[in-house]
Amino acid sequence: xxxxxxxxxxHGDGPARKGGRSGRPTVAVVGNPNTGKTTLFNRLTGQRxxxxxxxxxxxxxxxxxxxxRRHGHGPPLEVEVFDVPGxxxxxxxxAEEEIAIDAILGWKGNPRPDLVLVVVDATQLVRNLYLVxxxxxxxxxxxxxxxxxxxxxxxAPDPRxxxxxxxxxxxxxxxxxxxxxxxxxSVVAAALARPVVTRPRVEYAAELLADAGRVADALPEQxxxxxxxxxxxxxxxxxxxxxxxxxxxxxGIPASLRERVAEVRKGARRRDLDAEIIGARYGxxxxxxxxxxxxxxxxxxxxxxDRVLLHPVTGFATFLAVMFVVFxxxxxxADPAIGMIEKLFGAAGAWLTAVLxxxxxxxxxxxxxxxGVGNVLVFLxxxxxxxxxLGLLEDSGYLARVAYLMDRVMKSLGLxxxxxxxxxxxxxxxxxxxxxxxxxxxRRDRLLTMMVIPLMTCSARLxxxxxxxxxxxxxxxxxxxxxxxxLLMVAMYAFSTVVALVAxxxxxxxVLRGPNVPLILELPPYRLPLLxxxxxxxxxxxxxxxxxxxxxxxxxxxxxxALLSFPKLPDAPVVTDVPARAAWEQASLEQSFGxxxxxxxxxxxxxxxxxxxxxxxxxxxxxxxxxxxxxxxxIYGVGHEADEGDLALRDRLRADVxxxxxxxxxxxxxxxxxxxFALACQCMSTLAIVRRETDGWRWPxxxxxxxxxxxxVVSFTVYxxxxxxxxx
Amino acid sequence: MxxxxxxxxxxxxxxxxxxxxxxxxxxxxxFRRRLMELGLVPGTPIEVSRIAPLGDPIQLVVRxxxxxxxxxEAAELTVFSEDPRATGGLGCGGCAA
Numbered sequence: 111x112x113x114x115x116x117x118x119x120x121h122g123d124g125p126a127r128k129g130g131r132s133g134r135p136t137v138a139v140v141g142n143p144n145t146g147k148t149t150l151f152n153r154l155t156g157q158r159x160x161x162x163x164x165x166x167x168x169x170x171x172x173x174x175x176x177x178x179r180r181h182g183h184g185p186p187l188e189v190e191v192f193d194v195p196g197x198x199x200x201x202x203x204x205a206e207e208e209i210a211i212d213a214i215l216g217w218k219g220n221p222r223p224d225l226v227l228v229v230v231d232a233t234q235l236v237r238n239l240y241l242v243x244x245x246x247x248x249x250x251x252x253x254x255x256x257x258x259x260x261x262x263x264x265x266a267p268d269p270r271x272x273x274x275x276x277x278x279x280x281x282x283x284x285x286x287x288x289x290x291x292x293x294x295x296s297v298v299a300a301a302l303a304r305p306v307v308t309r310p311r312v313e314y315a316a317e318l319l320a321d322a323g324r325v326a327d328a329l330p331e332q333x334x335x336x337x338x339x340x341x342x343x344x345x346x347x348x349x350x351x352x353x354x355x356x357x358x359x360x361x362g363i364p365a366s367l368r369e370r371v372a373e374v375r376k377g378a379r380r381r382d383l384d385a386e387i388i389g390a391r392y393g394x395x396x397x398x399x400x401x402x403x404x405x406x407x408x409x410x411x412x413x414x415x416d417r418v419l420l421h422p423v424t425g426f427a428t429f430l431a432v433m434f435v436v437f438x439x440x441x442x443x444a445d446p447a448i449g450m451i452e453k454l455f456g457a458a459g460a461w462l463t464a465v466l467x468x469x470x471x472x473x474x475x476x477x478x479x480x481x482g483v484g485n486v487l488v489f490l491x492x493x494x495x496x497x498x499x500l501g502l503l504e505d506s507g508y509l510a511r512v513a514y515l516m517d518r519v520m521k522s523l524g525l526x527x528x529x530x531x532x533x534x535x536x537x538x539x540x541x542x543x544x545x546x547x548x549x550x551x552x553r554r555d556r557l558l559t560m561m562v563i564p565l566m567t568c569s570a571r572l573x574x575x576x577x578x579x580x581x582x583x584x585x586x587x588x589x590x591x592x593x594x595x596x597l598l599m600v601a602m603y604a605f606s607t608v609v610a611l612v613a614x615x616x617x618x619x620x621v622l623r624g625p626n627v628p629l630i631l632e633l634p635p636y637r638l639p640l641l642x643x644x645x646x647x648x649x650x651x652x653x654x655x656x657x658x659x660x661x662x663x664x665x666x667x668x669x670x671x672a673l674l675s676f677p678k679l680p681d682a683p684v685v686t687d688v689p690a691r692a693a694w695e696q697a698s699l700e701q702s703f704g705x706x707x708x709x710x711x712x713x714x715x716x717x718x719x720x721x722x723x724x725x726x727x728x729x730x731x732x733x734x735x736x737x738x739x740x741x742x743x744x745i746y747g748v749g750h751e752a753d754e755g756d757l758a759l760r761d762r763l764r765a766d767v768x769x770x771x772x773x774x775x776x777x778x779x780x781x782x783x784x785x786x787f788a789l790a791c792q793c794m795s796t797l798a799i800v801r802r803e804t805d806g807w808r809w810p811x812x813x814x815x816x817x818x819x820x821x822x823v824v825s826f827t828v829y830x831x832x833x834x835x836x837x838x
Numbered sequence: 839m840x841x842x843x844x845x846x847x848x849x850x851x852x853x854x855x856x857x858x859x860x861x862x863x864x865x866x867x868x869f870r871r872r873l874m875e876l877g878l879v880p881g882t883p884i885e886v887s888r889i890a891p892l893g894d895p896i897q898l899v900v901r902x903x904x905x906x907x908x909x910x911e912a913a914e915l916t917v918f919s920e921d922p923r924a925t926g927g928l929g930c931g932g933c934a935a
Contacts, residue, residue, distance in 0.1 A: 199875040203868050236901050237877045355867060384867070388874040412904075422891035514906050518892035521908075628869040628911045629895055630876070633904040 136190045141229035143196030144634040150285035151193040161650045165219040178295040187299045200244045201352040204359045229255045232262035247345035251305035254280040277308030312394040322347040328370035412635040440538030447491035455484030482667030486660040496542040501644030507634045524618030526555035536566030554624040565610035570735040573754040581760040582780035662798040674704035692749040719779040719829040731792045782829040789821035849915035856921040864914035877901045
C-alpha cells in the first residue's frame with residue numbers, strides 16, 4: 111500500500127495542463143529499461159536536468175530544458191523534456207508502474223506531453239515495439255528513436271521502413287556517441303509543429319472488442335477529457351482489462367470501473383483475455399516485422415562474459431571481489447575525504463570561536479550551524495562513491511547479475527536480489543545505503559530493505575564499541591588463544607548481521623507482508639558504462655541529499671545543540687584554562703535540558719544497567735553515534751575532544767562507582783550498552799533520509815519505534831539475564 | 839514417456855541448452871501477463887540457456903533477450919519439446935501425429 115498526502119490525487123483530476131508550466135511544449139521520453147533512454151535524455155537536455163519525484167510516489171522524475179536544432183527551419187525550439195522511468199508495458203499493478211500511463215496522458219498532476227519520444231533498442235526490436243504499439247493505441251503523437259543502431263550491426267532495421275509500418279517518424283540514433291541526435295531534434299521539432307496521430311493495425315477479435323466496449327462505457331469522464339475518440343476509449347478499456355485486478359495496488363481507479371472490469375472478466379472466464387490482448391499485439395508485430403529485418407542474435411560477447419561471471423566458481427569469486435571493492439571503498443577509501451571534511455569544519459569552528467566574541471550566538475554558529483553543515487557534508491564522500499560504483503554496476507549490466515546470483519539467498523530472507531548491495535553498504539553507513547535502495551522498483555522491497563539497513567554495524571558504531579571494549583575488557587584477557595577484545599568486535603558484526611536478516615524475515619511476514627511477486631529479471635547485454643551519465647547521476651543524487659535530507663540534519667543538529675547547551679551556566683572560564691573549562695562543561699551539561707532528560711530517563715534505562723550519564727550519552731549520540739564518545743568525555747570531565755582511544759576517559763569510566771560503591775561499568779553493563787547501540791536507531795540522519803525516501807514520517811517513526819523497543823528488550827535480557835547467572 | 843522424441847512438458851523439465859516452443863503461460867495473473875508482454879506468447883521459441891550457480895533461478899533466451907525466472911514459476915509454463923532429454927511429459931506430442 112502507498113500512503114502520503116498525494117494519494118488523494120485522482121486520475122485526470124482537473125483539466126490536464128497543456129504543455130509545461132513555462133508554456134514551452136513538453137516531450138516525454140519513454141522506453142524499455144536498458145535502451146539508453148537516459149543517455150538520450152542527457153544528450154537532449156545537456157547538464158540542465160532537475161530531479162524531483164513523480165507526484166505521490168518516490169520515483170525519480172528527471173526533467174530539463176532542451177533546445178532542439180531545426181536544420182535551417184528557424185532558431186532552436188525550446189522544449190521541456192522529462193524522463194519517464196523505464197517500463198516494458200503501460201499496463202500496471204502498482205502506483206509505481208502507473209507512472210508510465212500517468213505521465214503519457216498527463217494524469218494525476220503530471221503535465222500532458224505534446225509529444226512522446228519512444229526510445230527503442232534496435233537489438234531487441236520486437237519486445238520494444240510492444241510498448242510502442244500500446245502508446246500508439248492511445249492516440250498520442252509519437253516519434254521513435256531507434257537507438258543502439260550500431261550494436262544491431264547487419265540486423266539493423268531500416269528506420270524508414272519501420273516508420274512506414276507504424277505510421278510514425280523514426281530516426282536511427284546512437285545516444286552514446288550522439289549520432290543521429292541532431293536529426294532527431296529536428297524531427298521532434300517538426301512533429302511538435304504538426305502533430306500526427308496514427309494507430310497501428312492490430313487485429314483484435316470481435317468478441318474482445320465487444321468486451322472492451324463494455325469496459326469503455328464505465329471509463330470515468332476525466333480520462334476521456336479532450337480526446338474522446340473511439341480508438342482512445344478502446345485503448346483505455348484494454349489498459350483497464352490488463353491492469354485492474356482484485357489485488358492490484360493502483361491509485362485512482364473509480365469503483366464503478368473496477369466493478370465493470372470484474373464483471374467483464376467474469377463473463378469471459380472461459381477465455382484468456384490477457385492472452386487475447388497481448389497475443390494480438392505480438393501477432394501484428396510478428397506478422398510484419400520479419401519483412402523489415404533479420405532477427406538480432408544474442409550478442410556473443412555477453413555470452414562469453416557470462417560464462418565467467420555467472421560460473422559457479424569464477425562467478426562467485428568475481429562477485430566477492432566486486433563486493434569487496436564496494437565495501438572497501440566506502441569503509442576505507444572514503445575515509446581521507448571524511449577526515450578532511452571533519453578537520454576543515456573543526457578548524458572553521460576553532461577560527462570562528464577565536465574571532466567572534468564569546469557568547470551564545472558564537473556557540474550557535476560554531477556548534478550548531480558549522481557543526482551541522484559538517485554533519486551533512488561528512489556523508490558526501492560515501493554517497494558520491496557509492497553512487498559512482500552503483501552507476502557503473504547498473505550501466506554495465508552487472509547489477510542485474512548480482513540479483514541473479516544472489517536471488518536464492520535473498521529470496522529465502524524475503525528480500526529482493528537487488529537488496530544485497532544496499533545491505534552491504536550499510537556496514538559503512540546507513541545513509542548512502544538507504545539512498546541506494548532506489549535501484550529496486552517495488553515499494554515493498556525498498557521499504558523492507560530500508561527498515562533493516564540501520565541494524566547493520568555502521569562505522570559510526572565502531573568508536574562506541576572501541577571505547578567500551580577498551581575500557582572494560584583488558585587487552586591481556588584471552589578466550590583460549592583469542593584476545594577477548596578482538597573477539598567482541600567480531601561478535602558485534604556477526605550479531606548485527608544476524609539480527610538484520612532475522613528482522614527482514616519477521617518484518618517481511620508481518621508489517622511489510624505483501625504479495626509474493628515472482629521474479630522476472632532481464633539480464634541486459636554487457637555494455638561499457640558511459641562515464642558522463644554515471645557522474646551526472648552521482649551529482650544529482652548528492653544534490654538531492656544536500657537539499658532535502660541535509661536541511662533536516664542541520665535543523666536537528668541545532669536543536670540537539672540547544673538541548674545540550676541550555677539553560678546556560680554563567681561564568682564560562684577561558685578556553686585555555688583546560689581543567690576549569692572541562693569542569694564547567696561537565697556542570698553545564700549536567701544541568702542542561704539534555705542532562706535533565708538523561709536523569710528523567712534513568713528509571714527507564716536502569717533495568718538495562720545504565721545510569722543517567724549513559725542516558726545523556728544516548729541523547730547526545732542522536733546527532734551521530736560516535737558523538738557518544740565526546741559526550742561521555744564532557745560528562746566525565748575529560749573535555750569534549752576525548753576520542754575512543756582516550757586513556758583518561760577509559761580510567762574515569764572504570765573508576766566511576768554507584769552510591770553503593772559498586773562500579774557503574776561492569777563488563778556486563780558494557781555488553782548491554784554495546785547491544786543497545788547495535789540495535790537502537792540512534793541516528794537522526796538515518797531518520798531524515800528515510801523520511802525523504804518514503805515521503806512522510808510514518809516509516810521513520812516505525813523504524814525508530816521498532817529499533818528502540820528491540821534494543822531495550824534485548825539489552826534488558828542481556829543485563830538481567832547476566833545478573834541472574836551471576837555475571838553482574 | 840521416453841522413446842518419443844516430441845512431447846508436451848513444463849519449462850522446468852527442460853534440460854540445459856534445450857529449445858522448445860511455448861504452448862501456454864500459467865501462474866498468477868500479474869506474472870503471466872508480464873511474461874507474455876515480454877514476448878513469451880504461445881508459439882514463441884524458448885531456450886533454457888543457464889542455471890544459476892545456486893540452482894535457481896534459470897536463465898532463458900526468448901526473442902534474443904535473456905530473461906531469468908525461478909524454477910517454481912517455470913513449472914507453470916507449458917512447452918512443446920523435441921529434445922529427447924526432456925522429462926516429465928504432460929502428454930505425448932508424437933502420438934497424435
